[in-house]
Amino acid sequence: MNIDEAIECLKENGYKTTGKRKDILTYFNEVDGYRTAKDLIQHLEETYDGISFDTVYRNLHLYNEVGILETTELNGEKHFRMNCTHHHHHHFICKDCGKTKEIEVCPMNEVKKSLKNYMIEDHKFEIYGLCPKCQTA
Structure with missing residues (x-):
């Protein structure tokens, strides 16, 4: 899934596309592999001073729920990555x-x-x- 498809998915599910939501999508589009909420927060803090854990977790779980992100658990912690929807693998x-x-x-x-x-x-x-x-x- 690319950023445009993810934004369309949010719209289809009745969610607004804010600057923070676009920045989260950009982050996952650019990184290779699974990343934690902590990784995302460290990245976003460069732009959004004092961004809350609640905001990050709420958006991560929203993206997972609507199919933008997929999750796995590594070392007892949830990790996220952009969903690969182009073919089964x-x-x-x-x-x-x-x-x-x-x-x-x-x-x-x-x-x-x-x-x-x-x-x-x-x-x-x-x-x-x-x-x-x-x-x-």
């Missing part, structure tokens, strides 16, 4: 830097065989470890 996620690498393989075909009488509504497949850069650091 999964991620390898670096536990140190949060960068992601797409995994094109989906294990659901095998899983569906063992859950024949179950209705699967959604799934998420993530692999965690260290990227090559973090391994050498």
Whole structure:
């Protein structure tokens, strides 16, 4: 999802696009991988002195709820990234830097065989470890 698609998504769901909301979208559009609310706050404090945690968390959860951001949990903390809606894929996620690498393989075909009488509504497949850069650091 790009910034224009995200802004359109907000409008379609009845939300205004404020300067802070655009800056949040720009941040996630420019960073590679998952980022925490703390990462976002540190970035926004350069422009918005004294920005509140409540404002940041409220917008992060709004963006997740309407499908702009996707989330994962790393080291007991929620991390966010711009939603990848262009094609179905999964991620390898670096536990140190949060960068992601797409995994094109989906294990659901095998899983569906063992859950024949179950209705699967959604799934998420993530692999965690260290990227090559973090391994050498």
